[in-house]
Amino acid sequence: MNFTLKVWRQNDGDSKGHIEEYPAENIPIEASFLEMLDIVNEKIIGDGGSPIHFDHDCREGICGMCSLTINGVPHGRENGTTTCQLHMRHFDDGDTIWIEPFRAGAFPVIRDLVVDRSAFDRIIAAGGYVSVRTGAAPDANAIPITKEDADHAFDSATCIGCGACVAACKNSSAMLFVSAKASHLNHLPQGAPEKDRRALNMVQAMDEAGFGNCSNHYECEAVCPKSISADNVAKLNRDYAAAAVRKALA
Amino acid sequence: MNALTRAVLSFWDSSIGKKILVAGTGIALLLFLPGHLIGNLLLFAGKDAINEYALWLHNAGHGGLVWVARIGLLTVLVVHVLLTVQLTVRNRAVAQKYSYPATNRASRSSRMMIWSGLTILAFIIYHISHFTVRIGNDYNGTAYLTSLPGHEGDVHNVHKMIIDGFSHTGNTVFYMVAITILCSHLSHGFASVFQTLGLRSRKSDLLIARAGWAYALLIWVGFLSIPVAVLFFGYGRT
Numbered sequence: 001m002n003f004t005l006k007v008w009r010q011n012d013g014d015s016k017g018h019i020e021e022y023p024a025e026n027i028p029i030e031a032s033f034l035e036m037l038d039i040v041n042e043k044i045i046g047d048g049g050s051p052i053h054f055d056h057d058c059r060e061g062i063c064g065m066c067s068l069t070i071n072g073v074p075h076g077r078e079n080g081t082t083t084c085q086l087h088m089r090h091f092d093d094g095d096t097i098w099i100e101p102f103r104a105g106a107f108p109v110i111r112d113l114v115v116d117r118s119a120f121d122r123i124i125a126a127g128g129y130v131s132v133r134t135g136a137a138p139d140a141n142a143i144p145i146t147k148e149d150a151d152h153a154f155d156s157a158t159c160i161g162c163g164a165c166v167a168a169c170k171n172s173s174a175m176l177f178v179s180a181k182a183s184h185l186n187h188l189p190q191g192a193p194e195k196d197r198r199a200l201n202m203v204q205a206m207d208e209a210g211f212g213n214c215s216n217h218y219e220c221e222a223v224c225p226k227s228i229s230a231d232n233v234a235k236l237n238r239d240y241a242a243a244a245v246r247k248a249l250a
Numbered sequence: 251m252n253a254l255t256r257a258v259l260s261f262w263d264s265s266i267g268k269k270i271l272v273a274g275t276g277i278a279l280l281l282f283l284p285g286h287l288i289g290n291l292l293l294f295a296g297k298d299a300i301n302e303y304a305l306w307l308h309n310a311g312h313g314g315l316v317w318v319a320r321i322g323l324l325t326v327l328v329v330h331v332l333l334t335v336q337l338t339v340r341n342r343a344v345a346q347k348y349s350y351p352a353t354n355r356a357s358r359s360s361r362m363m364i365w366s367g368l369t370i371l372a373f374i375i376y377h378i379s380h381f382t383v384r385i386g387n388d389y390n391g392t393a394y395l396t397s398l399p400g401h402e403g404d405v406h407n408v409h410k411m412i413i414d415g416f417s418h419t420g421n422t423v424f425y426m427v428a429i430t431i432l433c434s435h436l437s438h439g440f441a442s443v444f445q446t447l448g449l450r451s452r453k454s455d456l457l458i459a460r461a462g463w464a465y466a467l468l469i470w471v472g473f474l475s476i477p478v479a480v481l482f483f484g485y486g487r488t
Contacts, residue, residue, distance in 0.1 A: 008349070019349050072352025098350035105344035168354065170361065171341035173265075203266055212341040213265040215363065216442040217356035231451050238448025240266045248257035 001027045001088055004096040005040065007052055013108045013116075019098075022052075033076065033086040034059060034066065037099075052099075053112035061085040061225065064160030067167070068113055069100045074164035074223045082162065082225040102167035106174070106210040117163045119209035120177060124161075126205035127198035128181040130190050149187050156184035158226045165220035165228075171212030176220035178206050179236035180228045186239055196243035203240055265340075268333045273446040275330035276439050280465070282323060283436075287472040290412075293486070294479075297409040301398055304408040331371055338364045359438040366435040373428035381415065389414075413487055416480035425477055433470040440465050 003024040010017030024040050031039070034056050041051035057065035066083040070076040076086045091097065099113065107115040145153075157180075165176035182202050185191030191198070214233060221230040251259075261267035289307070292300040307316055359366070379385045388394070389411045395404035416422050440462030444450040450458055479485035 006350070069348060069350075072348050072350045073354060100348055100350065103346040103348055105346060170345060170356070172345040173341075200260075203264055204260075207263075207265050210344050211265075212344045213269060213337045214446075215337075215341070215360065216438070216445045217360050219354050219356050222354035229452055230445070234445050234448045234450045236448075237266055237270065237446055240264075241270055241448065244257060244261045244264075244267065248254050248261075250253070 001029055001091070001093045003027065003036075003088075003091065003094070006096060006098045007112070008100045009052070009112055010101075010109050012111055017109065017112075024097075027088055029089050031088045032059070032084060033068070033070070033088065034084050036088050053110075053114050055114050056084060059084040062160060064162040067102045067115065067117075067162060067164070069102060069167055071098050072100075074102060074167040075162075075225050080225055080227045082160075085225075102163050104163075104166045104169075104172035104211070106172060107163060107166065115163075117161075119211070120161050120163065120174070122209055123174065123178055123202055123205045124181060127194070127201040128185070130185055131194065132190070143189050145188060153184050153187040156180045156187065156228065156232055159184075159224075159228050160226055162225060164223045164225060166211065168219040168223040169212065169214075170217060170219065171215055173214045173220070174206050174209070174211040175214040175233045175236065176224065176228055176230065178202050179232035182239065183232040183235050186235070195239065196246055199236065199239040199243040200247065203236070265337070268337055269446045272330060272333050272337070273443045275326045275333075276443050278323075278326045279330065280436070280440060280443070283469055287469065290476055291472065293409065293412055293476055297396075297407075298399060300409050300412070301396065301405055301407060302401075305398065305401065305405050327371075327374070331367070334364065334367060357438060359434040360442075363435060363438060366431045369431050370428065370435060373424075373432070376424070377428075380421070381411065384411075387415075409486065412476065413480055413485075416477045417487060419481065422477045422481045426474055429470060429473045432473075433466040436469060437462055437466040 005022040005024050006019050007022055008017055009020045022040055022044070024036055025043075027036050027039060034054070037052060037054060044051050055065050055067050057063045059066070061082040061084060064082075066075075068075070068083045070083065070086070075081060075083045076090070078086055078090055101107075101109055101113045101115045102117075104115075106119045107117055110116050159177060159180035161177060161181075163174075163177070166172055166174050182198055185198060186195050216230075218230050221228070262271070289300075289303055292303050310316065311318070353361070380387070381389070384390045394407045394411055396407040396410070398405045416425070441450070441458050444454075444458045480487065
């Protein structure tokens with residue numbers, strides 16, 4: 001298969017980026033999107049150029065490291081798929097493909113398609129955990145949890161923190177990520193003691209990190225490779241309001 | 251600064267706090283519209299019905315109720331507009347544009363909320379100048395006084411004011427366009443209230459979205475029925 005790539009190139013965070021065109025020739029139909037970029041990079045390196053920088057790690061769709069906004073859609077048009085699990089058979093031979101970084105003020109470009117997503121780490125550090133004593137693992141069934149709560153918590157916990165929700169949002173809002181991480185723990189008895197503090201602190205960290213505000217467009221839900229539901233956002237709004245009232249009255 | 255003040259200020263400063271206030275003020279405005287519409291529809295019940303209703307509105311609570319409502323609505327509107335403008339300015343500052351932009355799910359109405367909202371604000375200013383303060387017309391003149399059965403002295407002829415107001419094509423077309431934009435705003439705003447207040451779930455999603463469209467459609471048909479009846483069907487003009 002042959003494609004024309006329009007790729008964002010940027011030397012570093014301080015320099016101005018631009019779109020550059022590359023041919024992607026003789027790409028096997030079974031190649032993944034990242035393998036296609038590997039082939040293009042080999043050609044660029046062979047010609048003495050600087051390869052296109054992009055993030056990747058597991059290439060199994062579970063680590064949240066790969067990114068790329070493909071034809072305007074984070075992780076591409078296939079539903080519930082990370083870029084590494086997107087395959088070239090989903091494109092037509094001869095297609096022109098636009099590849100840009102996950103764009104958001106809170107995700108500064110490091111180089112080309114690589115962005116700094118450490119703002120997510122700061123949000124997790126603000127409350128995306130439960131404080132427990134270390135030691136022997138507790139008995140699995142010591143705390144009863146209903147199947148419904150366990151399922152809800154697990155659905156939220158499948159968020160891999162890739163940042164596609166932010167990249168798709170017209171406001172660069174991180175609400176889907178933050179709400180998934182907060183809901184995961186707020187649904188469970190282990191997370192209950194720190195529920196209010198978690199909601200208030202994670203939202204404060206989100207605002208301080210430079211993300212925008214949710215406008216209920218649901219673009220985040222549409223592109224999420226793990227199909228995280230925007231129900232989490234509603235739950236975080238509710239948890240935040242309750243926490244703010246309790247804090248004001250405390 | 252005490253703990254309560256600190257909590258209120260941090261709520262006001264936070265993204266979710268601001269949105270909850272936008273939703274709360276939105277609910278007040280969503281409740282106001284059907285009330286306003288029902289009053290307007292009294293036009294179809296005849297001249298005396300709407301004039302009597304207007305008189306009651308102005309005299310209720312010894313003339314105080316209408317001012318309580320006006321100040322309340324103005325406060326709600328100012329908070330709603332101020333916060334949405336603040337939120338939009340912040341969003342524009344932190345978001346970045348793609349060379350190849352794409353939209354996956356966001357409705358057209360949802361993407362133009364700030365513009366539909368500011369257009370509605372301009373319309374509200376015009377509408378109040380037109381029918382409440384009555385600037386640039388003679389609706390405050392003696393030609394707009396009339397008698398009302400069971401009432402001593404003359405009362406304001408709201409019926410004639412509405413008919414004359416909607417007999418002007420330019421005014422009426424602007425009114426109809428503004429009401430259409432308002433309903434686009436409502437179609438997204440109604441459902442957004444539920445999401446922002448945490449009352450929406452995947453189970454109720456479709457029901458809330460449909461209720462939002464139904465509400466917007468009802469408001470659109472209701473408010474447009476009057477200018478359409480007057481301008482296009484000559485209601486009350488003969």
